[in-house]
Amino acid sequence: MTRRPPSVADLERHVEQLGSLVDTAGLITDPAQMAAYERDWMGKFQGRAFAVLRPRDTAAVSRLLSYLNTHRLAVVPQAGNTGLVGGSVPDAAGAFVLSVERMTRIREVDTVGASITMDAGVVLETAQAAAREAGLMLALDLGSKGSCRIGGNISTNAGGLKVLRYGHIRDQVLGLEVVLADGTVLDGLTTLRKNNTGYDLKQVFIGAEGTLGVVTAASLKLHPAEAGRAVAMVAVDRFEDVTRVLGAVRSTFPGRLNSVELIGADAVTLVATALDGARSPFADTHTYAVLIEVGSDDAAAAAERERLETVIGRLIEDEHVADAIIAQSEAQAEALWLLREGVPEAVGRTAPVHKYDLTFAVGDIGHFIADCDLALARVARGLRPIYFGHVADGNVHVNVMAPQGMSAEGYRALQAPIDEAVFDLVGQYRGSISAEHGIGQVKRAYLDRNRSAAEIRTMQMLKAVLDPHGILNPGRLLP
Numbered sequence: 001m002t003r004r005p006p007s008v009a010d011l012e013r014h015v016e017q018l019g020s021l022v023d024t025a026g027l028i029t030d031p032a033q034m035a036a037y038e039r040d041w042m043g044k045f046q047g048r049a050f051a052v053l054r055p056r057d058t059a060a061v062s063r064l065l066s067y068l069n070t071h072r073l074a075v076v077p078q079a080g081n082t083g084l085v086g087g088s089v090p091d092a093a094g095a096f097v098l099s100v101e102r103m104t105r106i107r108e109v110d111t112v113g114a115s116i117t118m119d120a121g122v123v124l125e126t127a128q129a130a131a132r133e134a135g136l137m138l139a140l141d142l143g144s145k146g147s148c149r150i151g152g153n154i155s156t157n158a159g160g161l162k163v164l165r166y167g168h169i170r171d172q173v174l175g176l177e178v179v180l181a182d183g184t185v186l187d188g189l190t191t192l193r194k195n196n197t198g199y200d201l202k203q204v205f206i207g208a209e210g211t212l213g214v215v216t217a218a219s220l221k222l223h224p225a226e227a228g229r230a231v232a233m234v235a236v237d238r239f240e241d242v243t244r245v246l247g248a249v250r251s252t253f254p255g256r257l258n259s260v261e262l263i264g265a266d267a268v269t270l271v272a273t274a275l276d277g278a279r280s281p282f283a284d285t286h287t288y289a290v291l292i293e294v295g296s297d298d299a300a301a302a303a304e305r306e307r308l309e310t311v312i313g314r315l316i317e318d319e320h321v322a323d324a325i326i327a328q329s330e331a332q333a334e335a336l337w338l339l340r341e342g343v344p345e346a347v348g349r350t351a352p353v354h355k356y357d358l359t360f361a362v363g364d365i366g367h368f369i370a371d372c373d374l375a376l377a378r379v380a381r382g383l384r385p386i387y388f389g390h391v392a393d394g395n396v397h398v399n400v401m402a403p404q405g406m407s408a409e410g411y412r413a414l415q416a417p418i419d420e421a422v423f424d425l426v427g428q429y430r431g432s433i434s435a436e437h438g439i440g441q442v443k444r445a446y447l448d449r450n451r452s453a454a455e456i457r458t459m460q461m462l463k464a465v466l467d468p469h470g471i472l473n474p475g476r477l478l479p
Contacts (some may be wrong), residue, residue, distance in 0.1 A: 005094045006073070014073060015051045021063040028052035037097045040089050041082055045441065047090035049097045056102045058177060058185060058216040064098060065214065066183030074474050077210035079120060079152030082144045084355055085440025087209045087476050088152065098214065100151050107217065109134045115174055115191040117219040120151025136222040139166035143341050151215045157207030159436035164392045165258050166223065169206065176202040177217035181467040191219045204462070209438050210473040212466045228301035229258065230294045230308050231333035235286035235323040239366025244320040245290050246362070246392055252311045253294045261291040261340045262391035270386060271339050274346035278338050281325040291340050343388045351401040352408040354415055356422050359394045359432040368429050375421040376400060380414055395435040398422065423449055439477045447479055
């Protein structure tokens, strides 16, 4: 359905009325100030905001959505605007942006029930600190934790670095407060661990990318704080050996394995070259580095480090591991993690990039990487794929860098054929086109690669019920 922007006169009237529903700081109309809300952080998506609405509480969100729905005005919910698929910025047709960035209240940290209840605009790192101060841990952990916000994490069903042990955010959410398109406040902000009373409505909004309602608050599980961690990195030359490493550490550390991360050789080299303080711990180049983290109740993590040393020693004896390093201090652990967490920054500093967030059966990942190299070589000469990700749950991030010297504008013309090549392979391997980043604008046309016609129809029917006028994040997720 084609959206028509309101006339200049109507728009002025709507902006004035919406401004009356929030406080003075709740409305931005200055083009210079709106620019940051109209563009994604990578600079790949640029749209038009009629105005930026910045409510301070749920009641204000309700008033705003009620007005927007009555007048059939499109609105894009926005949290930290750190997404990678263009799901949180308006398009060229224009929309109002509803930012939850001023909704930053931590409502409760329950140390007895082990939960945290907070507004949707709370920055993830702030929530982690609040949990830590209470002697507990919020398990969600992302590279963008200093800027992403809880509402956006929930709306994209964020994964992160500890999915292996604690699951996606879907597994962490106890309750949600959501404002529907017509302004109705759906108050499901419970901290109950058991509540078998009909449909679990919160799950409808997790991962819905703001297309069904605006998340305004959430209650999340907290966990016992980890006193320490044992961290190691091993070098391997065949993907079959990656699976051997994974199997060995899984069986050795049941319930305590936080992360098993894959970093391709080109990714290690790129980070070591582009980022200050980063360097490979290995004298020789190997096909993959595998980063392992085990949580510990002991600050020194001595027992876990000893077990890790033992299992890695066996893998070296059996010739599944070519080289290894076990961090002996927190500083060494951070240095190893920099080689993994620094990949996106290093890529961004080096060349224009197209990013893919894929899932496969773990055993298929090595074959996919080999086939992807060949497929990309057929698309254009000089494409430089960088592979890394959460190998234990089958999640591979593929960052395809532009050929040397190609401009960002020139590289945009290659996005469609690269998309086709990558997503065709995903289909062949029966994988997923989105492991944790969502669909947004980028993957909307490819949703049928993963979802059947019946599933997409069912999602569209749900959208029609909850947002009959289609005002919430139009042009995202659903075809």
